[in-house]
Amino acid sequence: MLLSLRLQASVGNESDSLLTVLDKVMEEQASYTLVKEKRIDALKSALKTTETPEARYALIEDLISEYKNYRLDSTLKYVEDNLQITAKLKNPGLTIAANFNAIYLLGMSGRYIDALSHLEKLDKTAITRKNVVEYYTICYNLYDRLKTESYSSELKKHYSELSIKYRDSLMASIPEQSMQYLALEELAFIHNAKLEESLEINTLRINKSSPSNVDYALISFYRAQIFSKMGEMEMAKKFYSLSAIADIKNTNKNSASLLELSQLLYREKKLKSASKYINFAMKEAIFYNSKYRSFYLSSVLPLINDAYQTEISKQNHHLKVYSYTVTALTTLFLAAIAYIYLQLKRLTEARNALKTTNERLHTLNGQLNNSNDRLNNTILQLQEANHVKEEYIGNFLRICSNYIDKLNLYRKKVKNDITNKRVGELLEFSKSNAFIESEIAEFYRYFDSAFLSIYPDFVKEFNDLLHTEEHIEPKKGELLTTELRIFALIRLGINDSSKIAELLRYSVNTIYNYRAKVKNKAKNNRELFEAHVLTIGTHVN
Numbered sequence: 001m002l003l004s005l006r007l008q009a010s011v012g013n014e015s016d017s018l019l020t021v022l023d024k025v026m027e028e029q030a031s032y033t034l035v036k037e038k039r040i041d042a043l044k045s046a047l048k049t050t051e052t053p054e055a056r057y058a059l060i061e062d063l064i065s066e067y068k069n070y071r072l073d074s075t076l077k078y079v080e081d082n083l084q085i086t087a088k089l090k091n092p093g094l095t096i097a098a099n100f101n102a103i104y105l106l107g108m109s110g111r112y113i114d115a116l117s118h119l120e121k122l123d124k125t126a127i128t129r130k131n132v133v134e135y136y137t138i139c140y141n142l143y144d145r146l147k148t149e150s151y152s153s154e155l156k157k158h159y160s161e162l163s164i165k166y167r168d169s170l171m172a173s174i175p176e177q178s179m180q181y182l183a184l185e186e187l188a189f190i191h192n193a194k195l196e197e198s199l200e201i202n203t204l205r206i207n208k209s210s211p212s213n214v215d216y217a218l219i220s221f222y223r224a225q226i227f228s229k230m231g232e233m234e235m236a237k238k239f240y241s242l243s244a245i246a247d248i249k250n251t252n253k254n255s256a257s258l259l260e261l262s263q264l265l266y267r268e269k270k271l272k273s274a275s276k277y278i279n280f281a282m283k284e285a286i287f288y289n290s291k292y293r294s295f296y297l298s299s300v301l302p303l304i305n306d307a308y309q310t311e312i313s314k315q316n317h318h319l320k321v322y323s324y325t326v327t328a329l330t331t332l333f334l335a336a337i338a339y340i341y342l343q344l345k346r347l348t349e350a351r352n353a354l355k356t357t358n359e360r361l362h363t364l365n366g367q368l369n370n371s372n373d374r375l376n377n378t379i380l381q382l383q384e385a386n387h388v389k390e391e392y393i394g395n396f397l398r399i400c401s402n403y404i405d406k407l408n409l410y411r412k413k414v415k416n417d418i419t420n421k422r423v424g425e426l427l428e429f430s431k432s433n434a435f436i437e438s439e440i441a442e443f444y445r446y447f448d449s450a451f452l453s454i455y456p457d458f459v460k461e462f463n464d465l466l467h468t469e470e471h472i473e474p475k476k477g478e479l480l481t482t483e484l485r486i487f488a489l490i491r492l493g494i495n496d497s498s499k500i501a502e503l504l505r506y507s508v509n510t511i512y513n514y515r516a517k518v519k520n521k522a523k524n525n526r527e528l529f530e531a532h533v534l535t536i537g538t539h540v541n
Helices: 002-027 029-048 053-067 072-089 092-108 112-121 132-149 153-173 179-191 195-208 216-229 233-249 256-267 271-288 291-298 301-361 366-419 423-431 434-454 458-464 482-491 497-504 508-519 526-533
Strands: none
Touching: 002 029, 002 233, 002 271, 029 053, 029 233, 053 072, 053 092, 072 092, 092 112, 092 132, 112 132, 132 153, 153 179, 179 195, 179 216, 195 216, 216 233, 216 256, 233 256, 256 271, 366 423, 434 458, 434 482, 458 482, 482 497, 482 508, 482 526, 497 508, 508 526
């Protein structure tokens, strides 16, 4: 179980690191786009100086390849140009290839009626062994998408049958260990909910690919889908991130990975990142100029953005409340200081009264020696209590003073940030636990130092109550451990576990467990252990 938790933590750290990489790649998108545009411009320049239809066809095919996952309108324009060229050339092979491009792109962009129209008009007699695999591929892809998008159960069944028919024909026409065959086999396993088998196939595919390959993003996307269906959300997040990174680097405007990643983060209440990714995905879809993609994203975009805006409003409200709270606490601290001053004055008066009484007691005759000894012991105990109070009151005053200074600085920061409209920075500052953790550590240092100044031999005397092999020693740089700190509070008379938990910022169960664990290490009767702790450092003879 511990190994499983460590693996989950490792995967979680890896997926978070990949989100950082994804953010950086998104910022660098312009550099990848520049490289893509240079290739496109070079092809367009070559096309302007090319006159022969065959050469123009080949250059346009290169342009279609560049534009295919980049801009839909430009891709369809060049597909139409090649259809016109092949009509003039009357070359059946080129005509078939141009129509294949048209059918594929129309289907992928959601224009199913146009895609089916082109498919129906296709001259099936021109399909040869050389291009039959491509024919089966476009038919399978088109009918598989129609099966998914159809609302009618009858149509779903019809298109599902056609999809399976062309998939089987395609798989029978290609080598079994080819990437295309493995991809079809993987999808079949996914559709049949055979997730372990699909993951095994996907592993073969991803090992044969690399992030620089065009197909890497799609393989990673399907891998993320498999992990998502298996409930492995950190692994899903990892491969959605890898897929999105590959898409951006390859200037592929397919935003499916970012869409899935944003929805996953939305469910994790990480609304800022979810909003950033869904908005980036929408910009990609708009640039690609596919109404189908934009429409699909628009159903998710408002949900995530509205939730993010609501969260920001809540945080702003909490910040305002926190500001008022800081002001109120400052007032309370000032009142506490005044109260402590009055108590110190009364304590001094009480000490003076005790001193006077002590001097009078010393004048009594020898017949009162026994009574005098008991009184002396009582006075010593009171002096010890006074010493404890003086030490901790002095520390409390220093802590109060420090907190007033810190609260004043924090108030100024809040005021300056709000005045300068740096709400985002203020929000990030308010999210951090570093301030609280630092203050807790400082509180422990104050407590340990003050306690050991009163009971310098506490650690040694405490360990004398335990078996030798169970001694508790502070680490280098520490004064007390958590266990020693708990029993230090008990030595000061704070015996209630809930009070100890409140002071040390632990749960009550944790305090109970620590107390029980230490008492089990006692040399003598464990039931009397805490009573013995109360005698550590005592001045009573």
